[in-house]
Amino acid sequence: MKIYKCKKGASIIEVIVAVGIFAFISTGIVGLYLSGYSSSLRDKEKFIADMYLMEGFEAVKSIKDYGYAGLTDGTHGLSDSSGYWQFSGSSDTYGELTRSVEVESVQRGTDCAIVSSGGEVDDSSKKVTVTVSWNLEASQDLEYSDTAYFHNWRSPESCGEVENTSLAIDVSGVGLTGGSKKVEGIVLTNSSESDLVIDKITVTWSGSALIQKVKIENENFWRKNGTASPSGEQSSGTELDGVDYTILPSESVEVKELEFDEKMQGVNFTVRFTMSDGSYKGVSFST
Amino acid sequence: MNILNRKKGFTLVELIIYVGVAAGVMVIIVTISLNVIVSNRSLQVRQEVYAGSRAFMEQFQQYIRASDNVGGSTVFDSNPGKLVLDYPNLAQDVVFDTYTKTVDVGGKSADITKLRFTYGNEDSVDLTTDRVDLTNFVITDLTRASEADNLLLEFTLEAVNPTGDVNYDADLSFRTAISIRR
Numbered sequence: 001m002k003i004y005k006c007k008k009g010a011s012i013i014e015v016i017v018a019v020g021i022f023a024f025i026s027t028g029i030v031g032l033y034l035s036g037y038s039s040s041l042r043d044k045e046k047f048i049a050d051m052y053l054m055e056g057f058e059a060v061k062s063i064k065d066y067g068y069a070g071l072t073d074g075t076h077g078l079s080d081s082s083g084y085w086q087f088s089g090s091s092d093t094y095g096e097l098t099r100s101v102e103v104e105s106v107q108r109g110t111d112c113a114i115v116s117s118g119g120e121v122d123d124s125s126k127k128v129t130v131t132v133s134w135n136l137e138a139s140q141d142l143e144y145s146d147t148a149y150f151h152n153w154r155s156p157e158s159c160g161e162v163e164n165t166s167l168a169i170d171v172s173g174v175g176l177t178g179g180s181k182k183v184e185g186i187v188l189t190n191s192s193e194s195d196l197v198i199d200k201i202t203v204t205w206s207g208s209a210l211i212q213k214v215k216i217e218n219e220n221f222w223r224k225n226g227t228a229s230p231s232g233e234q235s236s237g238t239e240l241d242g243v244d245y246t247i248l249p250s251e252s253v254e255v256k257e258l259e260f261d262e263k264m265q266g267v268n269f270t271v272r273f274t275m276s277d278g279s280y281k282g283v284s285f286s287t
Numbered sequence: 288m289n290i291l292n293r294k295k296g297f298t299l300v301e302l303i304i305y306v307g308v309a310a311g312v313m314v315i316i317v318t319i320s321l322n323v324i325v326s327n328r329s330l331q332v333r334q335e336v337y338a339g340s341r342a343f344m345e346q347f348q349q350y351i352r353a354s355d356n357v358g359g360s361t362v363f364d365s366n367p368g369k370l371v372l373d374y375p376n377l378a379q380d381v382v383f384d385t386y387t388k389t390v391d392v393g394g395k396s397a398d399i400t401k402l403r404f405t406y407g408n409e410d411s412v413d414l415t416t417d418r419v420d421l422t423n424f425v426i427t428d429l430t431r432a433s434e435a436d437n438l439l440l441e442f443t444l445e446a447v448n449p450t451g452d453v454n455y456d457a458d459l460s461f462r463t464a465i466s467i468r469r
Contacts, residue, residue, distance in 0.1 A: 029323065033322065037330065044337050047337055054463050061437075062466055065434040066434050085437065085464075
């Protein structure tokens with residue numbers, strides 16, 4: 001009986017715990033390399049699908065380049081069997097991959113931004129969605145999809161009227177007067193057939209000088225003591241919200257004075273004219 | 288009984304069981320380690336094929352899109368193809384082509400096809416490693432009329448595996464199209 005008393009073997013509980021821990025660790029290790037393996041298979045599939053997706057967009061671009069009218073609304077497949085890209089059927093396949101191209105019309109709202117509904121159809125834009133789906137060895141059903149807008153750049157339909165496109169700015173005659181404290185000679189021309197309203201002017205210059213007055217033709221657009229905001233002498237870059245100045249169709253007007261409190265020789269200027277529709281146009285020059 | 292009382296070692300049966308269990312555990316550990324090593328190497332092989340392809344496709348995309356024209360000495364519709372691009376502000380061409388190289392893998396030698404890139408008169412740069420064999424590289428001209436060139440590119444790459452070990456097999460076939468942006 002002494003033998004049994006000496007025995008200090010493991011109890012059944014201890015053995016179970018030990019085997020359990022061992023199994024747990026080895027499962028982890030095996031699982032780790034298995035997941036690495038299948039993720040590398042997914043990498044392969046995704047890469048092939050990615051390339052096939054890109055081919056779809058390049059093919060659509062090619063069709064659009066040949067003739068914008070070729071981008072007909074609907075769901076299409078692609079074919080290169082004629083030696084160039086064409087829409088053919090409603091999908092096409094490569095190995096296990098299936099690709100379809102959906103062409104949709106685009107609507108634009110009153111501000112010309114793309115809206116999903118309730119806008120006006122823009123005949124110069126198409127929304128193209130290419131979808132590649134597959135069911136390969138490593139994955140469940142997978143799908144890649146991407147969207148791009150294609151535009152008819154060769155003869156785009158204009159959307160809305162933007163005033164800044166009507167404004168031409170000529171600074172070739174810019175010079176200093178009034179003891180070098182005044183800049184003159186910025187000529188603004190309205191090339192459109194409707195009135196152009198200068199709403200705000202922002203003058204930016206190098207140095208610490210302060211601006212005191214902006215005069216277009218013989219009218220004070222903004223003065224440091226005037227009613228227009230802001231009031232008082234202003235530093236570079238301040239937006240001057242002056243008295244709206246209307247340039248008639250085809251009319252040219254001169255900004256006769258940008259008056260400062262210091263001499264402005266050798267100074268770099270940027271002047272930005274903001275129209276009543278919020279669009280703007282800027283010009284840079286130096287004295 | 289005096290002898291038995293002094294005994295503190297294992298019995299023969301205990302020893303046999305112990306050695307048996309130890310051997311079993313060792314076998315399992317070694318098997319797992321070997322598996323991990325092999326699968327790790329096999330992953331590396333795959334990564335070399337896939338990641339390498341992704342990298343050189345970026346190169347194709349960038350240079351084709353930015354080029355002026357596809358050069359006349361481009362080899363279309365046959366394997367291996369050769370792509371010659373007239374590149375802006377560059378007297379010589381930008382060339383994507385292949386060459387054959389003999390490499391040693393696992394003590395055996397193999398002839399492989401490598402993809403390379405040449406920018407003007409600069410030295411050629413390899414776009415695939417010595418572990419990857421470009422077995423198919425075909426360029427098809429899908430340009431319609433006088434529009435911007437559209438090129439269909441088809442590739443097949445295989446891991447170089449002259450010993451034929453299935454663990455080190457990896458292959459990749461893909462196609463895409465790229466057109467010139469001008």
